[in-house]
Amino acid sequence: MLWADRIAGEIRDTRKPRDGKTFLIRDEKTLSGRVHVGSMRGVAIHGLISEVLSEYGIANEYRYELNDFDPFDSIPSYLDQEKFIEHLGKPLYAVPSPESGFANYAEYFGAEFTGVHKKAGFAPAYYRATEFYRSGKMDTYVKTALERAKDIRRILKETSGSDKDESWLPVSVVCENCGKMMTTRAHDYDGETVGYTCDRSPDETVPCGHTGRVAPWKGAVKLFWKADWAAKWSAVGVDIEGGGKDHSTRGGSRDVANHISREIFGAEPPFDMPYEFFLVGGRKMSSSKGRGTSAKDMADLFPPELFRLALIGKDIREQIDIDPSGESVPRLYDWYDELAEGVREGKADDYSRLFALCELPEKRAALMAPWQMRFREVAFVLQMPHLALAEEAVRAKGSPLTEDEKRALEERARYAKFWLATYAPEEFKYELQKEMPQVALSDVQKKALGALADYLQAGKRTGEELHLRLHELKTEIPIQPKELFQTMYRVFLNRDSGPKAGWFLAGLPHDFVVERLGEAIK
Ligand SMILES: [Zn+2]
Numbered sequence: 001m002l003w004a005d006r007i008a009g010e011i012r013d014t015r016k017p018r019d020g021k022t023f024l025i026r027d028e029k030t031l032s033g034r035v036h037v038g039s040m041r042g043v044a045i046h047g048l049i050s051e052v053l054s055e056y057g058i059a060n061e062y063r064y065e066l067n068d069f070d071p072f073d074s075i076p077s078y079l080d081q082e083k084f085i086e087h088l089g090k091p092l093y094a095v096p097s098p099e100s101g102f103a104n105y106a107e108y109f110g111a112e113f114t115g116v117h118k119k120a121g122f123a124p125a126y127y128r129a130t131e132f133y134r135s136g137k138m139d140t141y142v143k144t145a146l147e148r149a150k151d152i153r154r155i156l157k158e159t160s161g162s163d164k165d166e167s168w169l170p171v172s173v174v175c176e177n178c179g180k181m182m183t184t185r186a187h188d189y190d191g192e193t194v195g196y197t198c199d200r201s202p203d204e205t206v207p208c209g210h211t212g213r214v215a216p217w218k219g220a221v222k223l224f225w226k227a228d229w230a231a232k233w234s235a236v237g238v239d240i241e242g243g244g245k246d247h248s249t250r251g252g253s254r255d256v257a258n259h260i261s262r263e264i265f266g267a268e269p270p271f272d273m274p275y276e277f278f279l280v281g282g283r284k285m286s287s288s289k290g291r292g293t294s295a296k297d298m299a300d301l302f303p304p305e306l307f308r309l310a311l312i313g314k315d316i317r318e319q320i321d322i323d324p325s326g327e328s329v330p331r332l333y334d335w336y337d338e339l340a341e342g343v344r345e346g347k348a349d350d351y352s353r354l355f356a357l358c359e360l361p362e363k364r365a366a367l368m369a370p371w372q373m374r375f376r377e378v379a380f381v382l383q384m385p386h387l388a389l390a391e392e393a394v395r396a397k398g399s400p401l402t403e404d405e406k407r408a409l410e411e412r413a414r415y416a417k418f419w420l421a422t423y424a425p426e427e428f429k430y431e432l433q434k435e436m437p438q439v440a441l442s443d444v445q446k447k448a449l450g451a452l453a454d455y456l457q458a459g460k461r462t463g464e465e466l467h468l469r470l471h472e473l474k475t476e477i478p479i480q481p482k483e484l485f486q487t488m489y490r491v492f493l494n495r496d497s498g499p500k501a502g503w504f505l506a507g508l509p510h511d512f513v514v515e516r517l518g519e520a521i522k
Helices: 003-014 037-053 080-087 105-117 131-133 139-147 149-160 226-237 251-263 294-303 304-311 328-346 350-358 374-381 388-399 402-423 445-456 463-476 482-493 501-507 510-520
Strands: 024-028 061-065 124-130 171-172 184-189 194-198 211-214 221-223 278-279 321-322
Touching: 003 221, 024 037, 024 226, 037 061, 037 105, 037 294, 037 304, 037 350, 061 105, 061 131, 061 149, 061 226, 080 445, 105 251, 105 294, 124 131, 131 226, 139 171, 139 221, 139 226, 149 171, 149 251, 171 184, 221 226, 221 501, 226 251, 294 304, 294 402, 304 321, 304 328, 304 350, 328 350, 374 388, 374 402, 374 482, 445 463, 445 482, 445 510, 463 482, 463 501, 482 501, 482 510
Parallel strands: 024 061, 061 124, 278 321
Antiparallel strands: 171 221, 184 194, 194 211
């Protein structure tokens, strides 16, 4: 059973919505810069559970928080450091957008990120953290947390071993003088106001030194994040919310938030779905600055169904690892094509279920799985100036393409071209050598190429025939397979590896192949 069915089934069988009617599913992201693709895993897991519950006829709502009320704690490397340094420590909503046209920094990066959700077919109902604070919806939780600060300190100590001194309060005050929240320290609460000093120095910024008291309502303060997390579960009424593996350890932030939720706010925490990382080239979120690691970069690489497969194909307990500049891109296409083949053969199993879930819900009833040319082949043909993709596709399929197959081919070609121009590694780049490359061939190699030339001189051959002939030559000459194939690729592509040799040769102009082989054995 696929993870989404397993989890949705468990929710259906063991849980009741808090309001007795609709399950509320929630996820959030702090918009501190360009969002790493790892955060898409949460978007997709919550989104798919929502879709599957709907399929089961279970009412649910998916809400996504664009968190614009955390402090701007570091300047991403792709932004002008000088321009942004004065804003360090401010809430994200108070930091200017890197480009005009957006209300603030969080909105700018939020727009890019939600665009990626849309491409992957997820459409949660969005809200901002500031909406909840400014409207006063968080006030009752802020009040409780301040009144019970001692208990929160104890929970932190007991659950995560973190020591806070007796004046510590679970809120960050936004300084009335300089507008920063990372520079302040709240030290006492008298039931109406919170006393604070603005004297901490994050990085190079100089704290303003302001001291004052502030009524902690309507966004004047923000709960420290583990209490904030627990408070939102109650404020929003969350039934289902998973978290990344990094938050889900014993004593980790989820554990602390669970304790705060139960003890301080008197609410059972939401149904949890801890999930593994989405790695990029074997690396975690920490290296989020690299090219190809953002949600947008990854989404640009794939059509929607493939991007969904990348996000939902693995069980949530397994890591995802995709390297835009590695073989994982063609491999993902191969995986998708395998699933499609199963669907065309009429199989009804986990694979066809997964294929269906890669489609948007409205397309699942009349599931289409058109034949597709392998991504690797598309990428190769696109680089061979003498080949026409449409003809090669007909040849590969063995019959004319349907309209749907033609459309699928065009789309795949667009993505293959983009990949070749951006991330594709050298081993996927082919250049047919117009002139005979400089290669020193051994007698055995010459003998093998000579035999191949003789075989072709007798007439045109199909890919299958050439494939069989090459394999015969291994014993006939005899020659090591590696030596034979390397020679072939050297002579035509000036490299040691290439696509399937028989079909590759059959796809080249016949006279050109005969002539080149002749030159090589001279
Ligand atoms: Zn200040």
